[in-house]
Amino acid sequence: MDFSQIVPALPALMEGMVVTLKLLVMAVLGGVVLGTFIALGRLSSNAFLSGLAKAYVNYFRSIPLLLVIIWFYLAVPMLLNWITGDFVPVGAFASCLVAFMMFEAAYYAEIVRAGIQAISRGQVNAAYALGMTYGQAMRLVILPQAFRKMLPLLLQQSIILFQDTSLVYAVGLMDFLNSARSRGDILGQPHEFLIFAGAVYFVISYCASYIVKRLQKRLVV
Amino acid sequence: MIRFINVHKWFKDLHVLNGIDLQVAQGEVVVVCGPSGSGKSTLIRTVNQLESINEGEIWVDGKNVTDPKTDLNALRAEVGFVFQHFNLYPHLSVLDNITLSPMRVKKMERVAAEKRAEELLERVGLAHKKDAFPAQLSGGQQQRVAIARGLAMQPQVMLFDEPTSALDPEMIGEVLKVMKDLAESGMTMMVVTHEMGFAREVADRVVFVDHGRILEEAPPEEFFMRPQHERAQQFLRQLLTPMN
Numbered sequence: 486m487d488f489s490q491i492v493p494a495l496p497a498l499m500e501g502m503v504v505t506l507k508l509l510v511m512a513v514l515g516g517v518v519l520g521t522f523i524a525l526g527r528l529s530s531n532a533f534l535s536g537l538a539k540a541y542v543n544y545f546r547s548i549p550l551l552l553v554i555i556w557f558y559l560a561v562p563m564l565l566n567w568i569t570g571d572f573v574p575v576g577a578f579a580s581c582l583v584a585f586m587m588f589e590a591a592y593y594a595e596i597v598r599a600g601i602q603a604i605s606r607g608q609v610n611a612a613y614a615l616g617m618t619y620g621q622a623m624r625l626v627i628l629p630q631a632f633r634k635m636l637p638l639l640l641q642q643s644i645i646l647f648q649d650t651s652l653v654y655a656v657g658l659m660d661f662l663n664s665a666r667s668r669g670d671i672l673g674q675p676h677e678f679l680i681f682a683g684a685v686y687f688v689i690s691y692c693a694s695y696i697v698k699r700l701q702k703r704l705v706v
Numbered sequence: 707m708i709r710f711i712n713v714h715k716w717f718k719d720l721h722v723l724n725g726i727d728l729q730v731a732q733g734e735v736v737v738v739c740g741p742s743g744s745g746k747s748t749l750i751r752t753v754n755q756l757e758s759i760n761e762g763e764i765w766v767d768g769k770n771v772t773d774p775k776t777d778l779n780a781l782r783a784e785v786g787f788v789f790q791h792f793n794l795y796p797h798l799s800v801l802d803n804i805t806l807s808p809m810r811v812k813k814m815e816r817v818a819a820e821k822r823a824e825e826l827l828e829r830v831g832l833a834h835k836k837d838a839f840p841a842q843l844s845g846g847q848q849q850r851v852a853i854a855r856g857l858a859m860q861p862q863v864m865l866f867d868e869p870t871s872a873l874d875p876e877m878i879g880e881v882l883k884v885m886k887d888l889a890e891s892g893m894t895m896m897v898v899t900h901e902m903g904f905a906r907e908v909a910d911r912v913v914f915v916d917h918g919r920i921l922e923e924a925p926p927e928e929f930f931m932r933p934q935h936e937r938a939q940q941f942l943r944q945l946l947t948p949m950n
């Protein structure tokens with residue numbers, strides 16, 4: 486084992502890490518927003534809306550993430566082509582981002598739904614009694630409380646997503662793992678680079694989990 | 707100010723409100739009492755449509771609240787509601803609890819809303835707690851903040867659903883005092899309560915509800931001294947001799 490080649494490769498690996506983190510942050514934000522709307526749909530008294538939201542969640546929770554990534558990589562340009570009539574290259578990053586956002590939204594939706602249901606009925610009643618619309622009651626009263634309760638779970642789910650972003654190798658996106666792997670291959674040291682990448686994923690995920698656990702304890706008190 | 711006309715409501719098979727006819731005039735204080743489960747909460751919650759009704763009409767300040775064309779949010783903004791369990795917003799400070807709806811619903815400026823909130827806190831004796839969070843207050847204090855929060859919308863009517871029954875006995879007095887002051891200031895009030903001292907002192911009329919019907923409606927003296935209905939007599943006897 487010879488790890489001496491890793492230090493000179495660090496700038497290139499850093500670039501991969503930036504791609505990974507950018508994908509992660511954008512997918513988390515988009516996924517949480519989309520997931521919140523889906524959760525509101527599921528909790529809606531409108532049977533059509535809640536049925537649609539439920540179907541969405543069940544569908545995306547029943548198929549492998551890898552499939553979604555590949556499918557969007559192939560389907561998104563085709564769809565755009567079909568809509569605009571032009572060939573629009575979207576690139577691996579954009580299609581991966583959409584795939585993660587839509588896939589993770591199904592998981593976030595379930596967390597958000599449980600979070601909203603944990604807020605007492607009295608809070609909505611108070612908001613309504615004080616003249617708020619449904620939207621105001623959700624935005625100003627229910628969701629701020631629900632998100633505080635859900636924060637540890639949302640972060641936990643995002644740590645899983647951090648690991649899952651490595652699946653983008655399937656469509657050739659140069660994220661952290663993929664750049665480590667290709668660097669290793671070029672330099673003829675695939676094992677060293679993969680071991681290093683594994684260590685980095687482990688340290689980041691482990692530290693993040695630890696912080697989430699601490700946060701959870703503080704929120705409980 | 708409030709008028710129920712032959713109001714009926716069912717929860718599945720349960721006929722919770724069974725032909726309610728009742729009027730509350732401007733400036734009047736009406737106390738509603740009756741056994742647990744008789745439909746008092748449901749009744750008072752229909753006034754601002756936290757509960758819908760199946761039959762009949764309810765008019766508040768000249769508006770038919772059961773008409774689908776009525777703007778419920780606007781109506782609710784002029785009807786204050788105080789809950790048994792306070793329902794303050796736990797994530798907001800006392801001041802923000804009070805100013806939220808004036809600012810977001812009535813589009814009041816922050817400065818004006820805060821000034822008004824501070825005056826109201828003064829009125830309920832909690833000016834020094836404006837930066838506290840609900841969890842840092844006693845039950846009695848929380849309920850007084852809840853009353854101030856309701857008043858901040860400058861309502862025409864205040865509704866109270868057992869405002870003191872979740873409180874420790876030593877805190878009941880401070881909340882009743884605020885309510886009494888409010889009644890003396892001329893506020894129209896509908897109050898579900900078993901505090902018969904309050905009813906006797908403050909109410910213009912007492913309404914006795916049982917199984918979703920109004921069985922008795924009389925000025926407090928008359929209700930307490932000469933209850934007509936047998937169920938009302940029984941109810942008053944039980945209040946006077948607590949079972950525990």
Ligand SMILES: Nc1ncnc2c1ncn2[C@@H]1O[C@H](COP(=O)(O)OP(=O)(O)O)[C@@H](O)[C@H]1O
Nearest residue numbers: 717720722740741742743744745746747748749
């Ligand atoms: N949302 C609801 N769904 C079904 N039944 C209800 C609901 N709310 C109240 N009830 C029932 O209606 C009856 C009257 O309740 P309520 O108005 O709360 O009585 P009270 O306030 O006089 O104790 C009770 O039997 C109660 O169990």
Ligand SMILES: [Mg+2]
Nearest residue numbers: 746747748868
């Ligand atoms: Mg009740």
